[in-house]
Amino acid sequence: MREKYPGWYPKSAAEASALWDNAIFVPDANVLLHCLRHPAAVREELLRLFDALKESLWIPYQVGLEFHRNRLDVELGAQDAYDALIKDQEATIEKARERLRQLRAHPTISVPKELAALDMFSADFRSRMAASQAAHPTEDIAASVTRLTQLLDGRIGDKWKVEQLAALKKEGDDRYAKKVPPGYKDAKKDAGEFDKYGDLIIWKDMIGKAKAEKRPIIFISDDAKEDWWWIHKGRKLGPRPELIEEFQAGSDQDFHIYEFGQFLRFAAERFPEIKAGVDQVEKSLQDDVRARRKQSEAAEASVTRARARELEDERDHIVGLLSGAPGATMPAATADRSVLRARLSELNGELQSLSLTSSAPPEDQDDGGTPASQEA
Structure with missing residues (x-):
């Protein structure tokens, strides 16, 4: 056989x-x-x-x-x-600075002290990146x-x-x-x-x-x-x-x-x-696999979010048409309310599907482990 x-x-x-x-x-x-x-x-x-x-x-x-x-x-x-890392880090640090500046008063947080700590961390990070860049x-x-x-x-x-x-x-x-x-x-x-x-x-x-x-x-x-x-x-x-x-x-x-x-x-x-050197190489490869997976997941999530926004905008527009919201005019091509309701149902279904897809765990979480067939 x-x-x-x-x-x-x-x-x-x-x-x-x-x-x-x-x-x-x-x-x-x-x-x-x-x-x-x-x-x-x-x-x-x-x-x-x-x-x-x-x-x-x-x-x-x-x-x-x-x-x-x-x-x-x-x-x-x-x-x-x-x-790129310096730019991303600065954007994150600036958000923290802004939140601190918005504190009118706080029982335990010293705003000047924490702002100085953020400045020190940011300067140290820039210095380390500059040293790494010089040694590229x-x-x-x-x-x-x-x-x-x-x-x-x-x-x-x-x-x-x-x-x-x-x-x-x-x-x-x-x-x-x-x-x-x-x-x-x-x-x-x-x-x-x-x-x-x-x-x-x-x-x-x-x-x-x-x-x-x-x-x-x-x-x-x-x-x-x-x-x-x-x-x-x-x-x-x-x-x-x-x-x-x-x-x-x-x-x-x-x-x-x-x-x-x-x-x-x-x-x-x-x-x-x-x-x-195999252990060192394998660890570096596995780190790369995890990084690529995160990049892929982030890209997929971004596409999903963009698509969800498009569907939500269309859904809100149809809801407005059906409810007679002020300023909502019904195009002649979609004057049939049953057509609008059918489209609304389709939109809700696709949005639900996107939600389920984004929350589902990845099918293959293998980081380079040995498949059953290849344990040579």
Whole structure:
């Protein structure tokens, strides 16, 4: 039965380990960007890992393209963080100052003393940020980019031709409509013409590489979306079963996927030169995961709030029309009160749905722990 449904049987520890002996290792763009965004000690350990994997390291052209598109965002974002943090901190401190100034009197709070304490804290923070900014490792990060590009020299797939991309777009739209993995979670991306097909391009290239080299692929990814992972009740069990089966059918080779933190632990058992630094690297990676999750949640919350305000404004307008509030005029197109009531019901339903969504806990709170299928 397992031969008929290979994707539905998570790999045992021995099976996952055996792949390492002959696999091609493919990091995604975000994994490569980790070599730039972390402290010096962590960057060094990551580069040592890629150096250890060098003979079996390879990336599709699309991975390199995404790395270069996002590299300056990572580098300049780190440089801009000092001024941004000072600005945010000053805004918060100023609110506290204003609240203190509004106290006409208080039994225990000394307004002048607390204002002076805030000024001292603010000055100290600015001083520390200025010192960190002066010590920013611009040259060291540039050196990391150079080392990484040298490691990948001659280990990058070919760029797709325009006619290949046009054919993929048609196939991608059909796959995404049917939610065939990978990539369908990017279907709503509104960027370049082919940006939403990036994961599908990478997938096709990995199948082609495995077939040409007659070697399995181990994909190392920070992408936690369901169009790559088999997720059951919040627990990652390994690659999507459909991916395993499509990969084997297209290349006659096996496919496996690791989160980067998890991959590091297994790599450390095989490459003693990186073992000592794994704990430090993993902690930095987990901190990054938590930070990215908070950024994502904040962005989603902002979109939800904006949408809720739009719906509430429309709802209030309809309520005014139905109640005959002064100044509320009913357009001829919506003169039918039953239509207005139906729309009001829709608005209330959508607002309730937004409220439930914003209060629901995240589905996957995994910080890089080991999925059941990959305890190799």
